[in-house]
Amino acid sequence: MIALDTMGQAVFPYLAFNATAQFDQHNYFSRVEPGTSLQLTIMNLDSIAHNILIDEGMFSTGVLLPGQTSTIDFGVLPNGIYGVRDSLELNRFLGLSTFFVVWPESKECFYWHLNEHQSDWNADIRNGVTIDTEEYTPDYFSINDRVHPQIMSDTLASVTGKVNDSILIFVQNSGRMAHSIHFHGYHVEVLYSNGNALDIGREKDTIPVKPGKGQVYLLVPFQPGIFPVHDHNLISTTGGGNFPSGMMVMMNIGL
């Protein structure tokens, strides 16, 4: 648990899944090829116990005391997006959520890990202060644990490509709110949605992503240009009361 300049503007305590023992506020996520036999090891380097759930609780580490390790053998998983999160909502408020993807590689793959944060709650939760979760009023909205404009330097989030490329975008909403992702310049095809199977096959410019759910979009740009993608609940495009900030990333498509 480290207090740091989490969102480029505010400092608040944060929890994260990292690939190394070095704390990084940016939750680690990854993609594996279909057909891979997958094994996940989680070490608890925090000072309190955690129980980590994968795929909406289909898999669990059980209670992990500080310093303990758990390994889960998934075998070969079907294609999809798999959320990884703490079983306690309060720890998810602190940021302890991520995902992994089982999907064939494409030349261009991008990842949007959505989340929101009520900055004054993070310290309260860590200090044991009771919060009323019905009154959630987040003031920071992040993609890959970064906000606009910092997110523009994240090469895994900022979409780059060329006209007629087949660009895959993997989206996981680890927040408590739904988000409504709006593309300027293009429609995308929804290839996968574990929140609503009816989404699959639809061509959309605005796609709801419900809390805890994941989606895969196929973008085949028909025109060049620089266009934003953002939550159309425009409150989510603010950060600490400033606009533009929050959940907004850019696409840069060349000829």
Next chain:
Amino acid sequence: MLLILFPVFGQLWGQNVVRYRLEARMNGITTLWNGDTLNFWGFNIYNEEGGTPVLPGPTIECNEGDSVVISLKNESLEAHTIHLHGLDVDQANDGVPSTSFYVQPGEIGTYSFLATHAGNYLYHCHVGTVLHLQMGMYGAVIVRAANGVNQAYTGGPSYSYDKMWLTNEVAKAWHDDYTAITNMSAYAPDYFHVNGKSKQQIWNDSSISVLDGVVGDTILVRLKNMGYGINRYIFPPGLFPTQVMSDGRPLPSPVISDTVDVYPGERFGVLLYAKQALMDSVRVQFIRMYRDQLWGEEMIPFNISAASYIEKVDKRFKVYPNPFNQFVFLGASFSGSYRIYSVSGTLLEKGILNDSVILVPEKNIKGVFLLVLEDADGNIYTEKLLRY
């Protein structure tokens, strides 16, 4: 070279050019359902004698295949733009100031696009968007099927007529003094608009309500969410709501459901098949994006009578408004008499028909009444009346 360029030009631009001249202003005033005044910013059609903005902005309409040119004159003291939401315009016409251009005070900006797909779209200012949109700088774009035929999309299912329900919430405190906003995250709307109206304003607006539908009608409703929360439409039984398109594209397969959720920025085309008479309302819930917390609710009256379509065209009388609040105008093309009954069959009122009769059944009692007309030949006509 010219011989090559001309055919390329022809492919990029439709034969028919539709032009709109809009103005942006920040001095709008409208009345809320409870009589309170709402200050708003918005758009209006250019008028040589000066204009006032309307809420929502003027609807841009064209047919698939048309070229559309919109000029925007900024008649305010702040910069604005038009973002053509969902129309996949090029970067120069996208209305995002950092990647295209501002329309500064006093300037005229021009936006153009080719309407490639019939469907439902939006437009809004993309300067300080979270504020400017909430202040009222938004409107709808409807691209009708090619040649303007009544099809949901070109080659798609047909409809008798269409309605557009463009929603937004209103956080009145922002409108009262936007300079006093200290925490946008605490956005807490207190009014809920369908086409800029609420409560009895909706009931009295025949462009929103369906007051004189008849069995056999197929109604296309165009659902468009310009707010910051979810719209949940709950349709009454008997309409078989069928989602056929979203965001300007046909759905891969139709979805039949009495509940349709529309998230911020989304649009849906829903066909309603009036297969039976009904007098009911469509509920529109305005829901926060967190735990489905309900902000507010509006009702859109829906009245389908049992008359056939041909009978509707030849209808020999009309009542308006219905549903009603205080009184109903009755106009009949024949002489005769009228009677009004309660639902229990008690005769409440009777009289002689003339050109225009004002009916005031059972003052202050809400509910359903039965109106019975009888012409000189003894033919009987009936109509249900609903007081809200």
